Amino acid sequence: MKLKFLILAALSPIVAAAQKPNFTISGKIGNLNKPAKIYLDYGSDGSGKSDSCELVNGTFKFTGYIANIASGRMTLSREGIRDKEIYGTGGLGDVIYPSFGKENIQINSADSLYNAKWTGSKVYDESIAFIKAVGPPVMTIHHNANFILSHATPEQKKDTLFFKALDKQVNDMQASRRAKILEFAGKNPNSYFAMHSLSEANYRNKPEVILAVFNKMSEKLRLSYDGQSLYKLLNADKVTAIGSAAPNFTQKDVNGKPVSLSDYKGKYVLVEFWASWCSPCRAESPNLLKQYAIYKDKGFEILGVSVDSDKAKWLEAIKKDGLTWTQVSDLKGWESEARKVYGISGVPANFLISPDGKIVGAHLMGEVLNKKLNELLN
Incomplete structure (x- = not known):
């Protein structure tokens, strides 16, 4: 026990040094004051963090540690309500998705975060050059x-x-x-x-x-x-190729009860990967509700698998969207074990499993899904 304590004590300065802040993002957005807030969600090499800052005469400052180049989301809410800006504005909230490095960065704008100019970040400049070469990111396409x-x-x-x-x-x-x-x-x-x-x-x-x-x-x-x-x-x-046996997994539902994909043997089941923060996922919900109502009495089920990490936001999204089928999550965010098993690179994504456990469809959205269900169940 004493030896273990000494090892931990010896390592603690190294850990502390590793977590020393190595980036700063500061700036000024107009002359906004309380309750206005800026929220920063960022991740690097599999780890993530969320932070927020009240604006004082438009100024703000974030500091933190990243292991490598970070991908982030910045949200400016004049009401100080982060989720309302992300989800409640019809995709037109003051939200951006920047990349940045271990740098001292300055952001300035007269009116909004969306129109802010970034200086002091070589990584951000490289990301903009990349965007110019390949086209706008998916979130920008949907925003437009x-x-x-x-x-x-x-x-x-x-x-x-x-x-x-x-x-x-x-x-x-x-x-x-x-x-x-x-x-x-x-x-x-x-x-x-x-x-x-x-x-x-x-x-x-x-x-x-x-x-x-x-x-x-x-x-x-x-x-x-x-x-x-x-x-x-x-x-x-x-x-997960078409015709392959669907990999089994077990995660807990909203009440903490373990649910396995194998529990659905004998039925067609759509394994629907989604997240509360994913606008395209939630835009698909009305169609899923319609299809579920049509086919649930014909041997069709949906198993929602969330890649959320915040249980409260997950439950809120289920309630708000009126989702009535079973929902599961290990609340590990993008490190979800089910996501890894199925090799999901983005959400929304889904796999249609046959009654004998074989994958008969993948990434079926909108009318494509509707047509497939009609073929199989009518």
Whole structure:
């Protein structure tokens, strides 16, 4: 016992030094004061943290520790209500998704976080250059689409062709971005952002296509946290191929009761990966509710698997969206064990499992899901 104590005592200065703050983000947004707040959620190499800061005459400051380049979300709420800004504004909240490093960064804007200028961050500048090369991130694409929707005329809001055209525009932009990410990664094997985004390009691309590009990236990037995570995802596709036996998993429901995928043997079950903070996930909820009502008496079930880490927000989202099927989560966030087993690189994502436990569909959304269920259950 004494030896163990001495070892821990010897290690404690090292741990303390490792956690010493190594980045600062400070700035000024207009002349905002209380109750206005800025929220910062950020993660690096699998670890994450949330922080907040009240604005005083528009000024704010964050300090913290990151192991590597961080991906984050910054939210400015003039009412001091973070979730309302993220979820309650129809996708038009004052929210940005920056990347930054171990740097002293300054942010300035006369009116909003969305229009703020960043200085002092080489990492942020590199991320912007990457975006210019491959196209806007998914969240920006959806933000712009929501902006168009918010300014649509009453006639347009009744026009199905208007919505189909907008949906096609969003899908085309995302497809273009995925293709350009692959092209950029092939030409820039030392780019952190190329490696970081290859998991996004993995969506609707065959794993061997991504692996061919991955194998040409620098050894440092391939052995990085992002690189190793991507490698596992790419190989997970073999496990979750159409026709394969669905990997079993067990997680606790909202009441703490263990639920296993194997409990659903004999029924078609849609394993739906989602999160309370995922706007596209929650936008799919009305369609899932409709399909569940149509087919639940015909041998169809849905098992919601959340990649949340905050139980209160998870439960709130279930209640607000009126989800009536079983929901489970290990509350490990993006480190969810079920997510790892199924190789999910983003949410929403799902797998349709047959009564005999085989995967018969994957990543089925909207009308694609509806058509598949109609084929199988009608």
